[in-house]
Amino acid sequence: xxxxxxxxxxxxxxxxxxxxxxxxxxxxxxxxxxxxxxxxxxxxxxxxxxxxxxxxxxxxxxxxxxxxxxxxxxxxxxxxxxxxxxxxxxxxxxxxxxxxxxxxxxxxxxxxxxxxxxxxxxxxxxxxxxxxxxxxxxxxxxxxxxxxxxxxxxxxxxxxxxxxxxxxxxxxxxxxxxxxxxxxxxxxxxxxxxxxxxxxxxxxxxxxxxxxxxxxxxxxxxxxxxxxxxxxxxxxxxxxxxxxxxxxxxxxxxxxxxxxxxxxxxxxxxxxxxxxxxxxxxxxxxxxxxxxxxxxxxxxxxxxxxxxxxxxxxxxxxxxxxxxxxxxxxxxxxxxxxxxxxxxxxxxxxxxxxxxxxxxxxxxxxxxxxxxxxxxxxxxxxxxxxxxxxx
Numbered sequence: 372x373x374x375x376x377x378x379x380x381x382x383x384x385x386x387x388x389x390x391x392x393x394x395x396x397x398x399x400x401x402x403x404x405x406x407x408x409x410x411x412x413x414x415x416x417x418x419x420x421x422x423x424x425x426x427x428x429x430x431x432x433x434x435x436x437x438x439x440x441x442x443x444x445x446x447x448x449x450x451x452x453x454x455x456x457x458x459x460x461x462x463x464x465x466x467x468x469x470x471x472x473x474x475x476x477x478x479x480x481x482x483x484x485x486x487x488x489x490x491x492x493x494x495x496x497x498x499x500x501x502x503x504x505x506x507x508x509x510x511x512x513x514x515x516x517x518x519x520x521x522x523x524x525x526x527x528x529x530x531x532x533x534x535x536x537x538x539x540x541x542x543x544x545x546x547x548x549x550x551x552x553x554x555x556x557x558x559x560x561x562x563x564x565x566x567x568x569x570x571x572x573x574x575x576x577x578x579x580x581x582x583x584x585x586x587x588x589x590x591x592x593x594x595x596x597x598x599x600x601x602x603x604x605x606x607x608x609x610x611x612x613x614x615x616x617x618x619x620x621x622x623x624x625x626x627x628x629x630x631x632x633x634x635x636x637x638x639x640x641x642x643x644x645x646x647x648x649x650x651x652x653x654x655x656x657x658x659x660x661x662x663x664x665x666x667x668x669x670x671x672x673x674x675x676x677x678x679x680x681x682x683x684x685x686x687x688x689x690x691x692x693x694x695x696x697x698x699x700x701x702x703x704x705x706x707x708x709x710x711x712x713x714x715x716x717x718x719x720x721x722x723x724x725x726x727x728x729x730x731x732x733x734x735x736x737x738x739x740x741x742x743x744x745x746x747x748x749x750x751x752x753x754x755x756x757x758x759x760x761x762x
Contacts, residue, residue: 408681414488416440421477421543429539430530431513432468432477437536440509441547442494448504451554453758454544454574455492455509456537458561458590458724462515463611465527472529476597482511490725491558491746498733502556503749504711506548510540517566519636520616537570541577552578556753557586560724561659564591566650568638568645569622575647585753587637587650589726590657594700595637598670599692605664608637639703645718648712650752651704652725652745655697656683659723665696702737714752716745 380744420438423428431437444451462468468553471477492507493499512518514533522531541549549555557574559567570584578584598604610633613619619632625644626635634640642649658680666676668760679685685693702718725731725745733746750756 380438385683387445395436409587412688413493414442414494415485416417416442416488417508418479418482419486420487421539421645423543424536426533427535427539428530429534429535431473431479431536432462432515432529432531433480434528435479436512437513437540438479438482438511439540440488440511441544442488442492442507444504444506444689446504448506448552450548450573451502451505452544452549452552452556453491453502453505454541454555455507455727456518456557456559456563456566456570457509457512458559458563458566459512460515460562461517461608461612462614463608464616465524465529468515468529468531469527475513477509477513477515479511479513480514489729490727491749492727493729493732497735498513498729499746500733501746501754505554506552506611508544510537512563512566514616516612516616516618517562517569517636519566519569519618519621521621522617527555534621535567537566537573537706541574542581543579549577552582554583555585557584558726559590559591560589560727561591563637564588564635564724565593567591568642570651571645571647571649584684585648585650585653585725585750589652590654590722590724591661591743592638592651592653592700592704593660593664594696594703595634596660596664596696596699597641598664599666599676600670602670604667604670605660606633606637609633612636642704642707648714649707649717650714650716650749651707652716652749653700653718654720655700655717656693656719656724657723658683658721660696661693661721714749716748 386637418438418440420436421434462471465672475482486509488507494503497505514536516533518533518537520531520533521535557567557571567588575584595606602708611635615631622632622635623641623644626641666680679689704715705711731745733744
């Protein structure tokens, strides 16, 4: 049985969709989201390279310039902007970062020249009712640390300039009209969802107080969880990311001043310090976290979790373990959800990234008696449409 709990209060929008019962290469984590089809009905948007970024030292792992895909808004959305930060995992060692720079996630010379805009980026009112005619940008991810670093390793010929890339791309977009934005939404999926949290206040600081600025993290709420062997697989990997790219110097000082920098790469330890309104969208049974944080091959050498982590065919004891993970996620956002400016939607599906997929963002079949769609929930929060919903 699936139990849907809707909570509305002065403490903000809190939506919990709770299921009562119920190894991928890191560089391919974004494969769920970057659809490069040939369907004529899909909006394909070309790549723009930021040539001026080189002078600012805002370059990809291999030293190439960063890029983004821009679709111009129109009509009532002409002065509204959505900025989506691409996901695609992280590199946690010099060797992994060297491997990564030989891909589109480390070099703009290898990036696809076009990307499909779906879900939140769709330009069709029937697929994206609140944001279809906004300016939409997808910023390519080529630094391997969630747009978080600002260092280099000359011996390895690696540039860790994610934070500079973010700022250089934003400067380029401001010159192309974003400076006049009336409304803006920074978001991202997976590693890009973590980026949206890390860069949220930086994004807000670009605009005058008269601009409505909010942020959303989709599948970016990576939990500091214990894996099936009793270890901390994701914490170990994050330690590699932080130490390899020197993130100690760029992570929020409100966090690093009292706990280890590695922990400050986990959203649960920094979201309460984000000043800008923030929406957390995540599955309580996040498929990527199940397969790579809770039950990666290193923690499951016998493969007893393989069916559960790959296709959610889980035993009773495995479901119980995952239910504990879900409850830990709900506990981790409890304080955050008490701030009226924030929103939370924890869904029950076996999923990873839901705002970039049309079938999960706005399937178009949410009739009477059906669960409210993600697009509607995010729109209600962004536009502050206060409507009470019965349980």
